Amino acid sequence: MDFRLTEEQVARRKEIYKVCEELEKKKPKSYVGFESQFDNQDGWDFHRYCAKEFAKRGWLALGWPEEYGGTGTMMDKVLLAEARGYYDLPGSDIFGVSMLAPTLLAAGSEDIKREFLPKIASAEIMFCELWSEPNAGSDLAGMTSSAVRKGDEFIVNGQKTWNTGAHFADWGFGVYKSDPAARKHHNLTFILNDMKDKGVTVRGIPYMNGSHVYNEVYLDDVHMSAKYIVGQENEGWAVVNVLAGFERSNMDMVYGLVKAQEELVNFCNETKRNGKPLSQDPLIRNRIAEFACSIEAVRTLAYRVADQQNRNEMGLMDAASVKVFASELLEKFGQIATDLLGPHGQVKHSKWAKLNGSAEYNYQACFVPIVSMGTNEIQRNIIAWYGLGLPRMK
């Protein structure tokens, strides 16, 4: 095996870290954690600002074919995720850049690629995802919202939910039941729509910490153009599966953990209790070392996923492992950090907060990666069924 980055990659990494380090200085004070980009206008403006900065360097089109404006390699994309995670920066639209763009490249028509890829690469438009419904969460195929074909259009009706960032997004990508008579998995169509379309209503669902991340989206007689179908009509399920295959190495989450560990170590070194630094307490040393071992373990596995992606291999099972393990480590970080801070563990970002309030933040925000993108229980199903070949639940 060879864990070494090439000289070119090392130089690239340095360049990316430098840009991200500069961007971090412009981060609004209230920006703590990944979900902050959706919570308020300052967060969203910062997201767009970072996206523009990345776009002008070609960093939102890393690893794409050159004919669609691609630059760099898949590994560069991993390095950018690493640096963004470390500096807790937004700027890469998880829906547009990470999910839709590779899906369009794999399954989109030439027209749709030509229309949307440049807008994603330039950060001109941001996407949201319109998948889950009140009665179709993990079991997505059970959705009821309908798209009825009428000439060159679909008339779409229904309700979507858990739509991250839909209150700011310019466009959405959704799946709708387009042929009620057809058998399961051949009755859905994947369509893009402008979130300003008539009949689209977005309502916030406050997260447990009060922040605005998720939404409900109501669709009332929304006219969506048939030219914005991705893949084939009634074959949206196949597109959903292609998209799910582009779940990433989660390197940003992993490097968020790397940074969290550094901050925790510094805090313990600098904080005295009973005249002794916390860092000299053997139980605390043991607990943080255990956390550090787990972070290094998942960091190396995330690199394995990146290495596979770089070779155009999918590595779905390893990617599922990273998703589960890293998000549950984030949960653990929330617990360790709030414990170590003592009474300050409960303090939100404010003048009384330690670690900028990241302990209290992650104690709650950790459930976003745990339940989204296929809950961790769904990931465990995926590993069991497709990885281990165990019988599928009927």
Add this chain to the structure above:
Amino acid sequence: MDLRYSEQQEILKKSAKDFLTKECPKAKVRELEQDAKGYDPALWQKMGELGWLGFNIPEDYEGMGYSFEDLTMHIEEVGKNILPGPYISTVVNTFAIVEAGTDEQKKDLLPKISNGNCILTLAWLEENGLFDASGITLKAAQKGNDYVLNGAKLFVDGGHVAHNMIVVARTKDGAGEDGITLFLVDAKAAGIKAEVIPTIAQDHLCEVVFKDVAVSAKNVLGKVDKGWAILQMLIRKGSILKSAESFGGLQAVFEMTVAYAKERIQYDRPIGAFQALQHKMSDMWIALGTSKFLLYEAAWKESEGEPSAKEASMTKAYINEAYKLITALGVKLHGGIGTSSDHDVPLYYRRAKAADTAYGSTDYHRELVARHIGMK
């Protein structure tokens, strides 16, 4: 970056697997647990012929001169099968001679080890059970051209069958790292008495008592009083290789468990159809994946001669726990049959505890990790 086994490594893996499947079936593993020697001399000879004992010995001394990473991968395969006897100890301890021995010591011992004619063990731990330097109390007093050893060592792997042992002794008063010296000792010398300790893996760890054992000054390994650095090197490499063995073992149990879950029928379906069991097996898979590249990152750094102490300790601390987790789940998922001494899973479950303490426990290595990550 390329995180795949090379083609040559795949071939090495396969040959190790084929050899052990034939030569060391589980019946033999059980038999050797009860055997007085605890290893099979004929098998040891064959391993010597195949070069298994000389993987890390330079070709100049009749070894194979393989890389540390290749060795790690080989040991992974050995761990999958289980190979009773002081094999990994001998291989790890050989590094002390390769890296710190005089030319005379090398010429004397390395070809013998490589050819399967010398079991080399390490007499390190003592009654106090400490892994750090303060645990070393066995005295070596200078007397003319000799040193005279007095004291007792515990958990000496195959101490009763070893030909030579590296004894970690105190040559200066105090409890620090300075003043520790390593001696190459003939295991059959007068005044040495070894007795097998009953242990969880029945792996023939011994108490070795030294009573006025005279060792010539030319058998000092490295420099007098400066042996701790060599021992640290052995702990580092041993941690990686012991973790490789554990990683092999946890894969074996994982595979056995998934296979059993597919064939065992209850409630008219394979038990592997139940999600309660599926998710435990998925967790086993996740523990396996996270172990693998942590291990190989450490092995790769060690191979490249880069600083690897942090990664070695992280690997040992992490895989210690992963091995115990996976083997315990393996027992539970097999149900009643998994608790039987006739079943293979408990062979690994017991070894997971034994592996955990070899070359430093989880807590010992976490303390080293705490230092490496900058906790003051």
